Amino acid sequence: MSTIIAPVAAAPKPKPAATLQQRLKAEQIRLAEATRLRGKCVRQNTEQWFPDNWRDADAEKACRGCWVQAACFRLHVIDEALIVANTGSSVSTAVRGVAGGLTPSKRRRYVKALADKLRAEASA
Incomplete structure (x- = not known):
């Protein structure tokens, strides 16, 4: 008795x-x-x-109680990191204004870290 083997369909490409x-x-x-x-x-x-001389306490106070403060922070970090990674702008040039309760000086390290990840991925 012979065994019939059905063809196996190729797995879909992920x-x-x-x-x-x-x-x-x-x-x-x-x-x-x-x-x-x-x-x-x-x-x-x-x-x-977008003032030139915001203090950290002023920025925190301005955004205190905002329902979307965390989302605003995340949005601006993403926006600014994409600008830095895609245009070659410096972090200090791209990061402007108060967002998510943080001044540019407080957001720059987050923007730099994310822009560095984007650049590393692009060069891989």
Whole structure:
């Protein structure tokens, strides 16, 4: 008696994993939608969020109690890191204004770390 062996279908090719940049751009869109209308700063003059001489305590106070403070921080770090990684701008040039309760000087290390990861991925 002979055994009939059915052909085995090839396994579907796995989708390539999304790059860090792709994941960040998707998160950027989601965060922008979440913060756009619900931020404490929405109905205020945007110029006041970009002064040259904010102190850390002033930034924290301005954003205290905002429902989207953490999302705003994350959104701006992603925005600024993508600018640094994709344009070659310096971190000190790209990071501007108060966001998520932090001044640019407090956000720069987060932006630099994320931009470094993006650059490393791009060069790999």
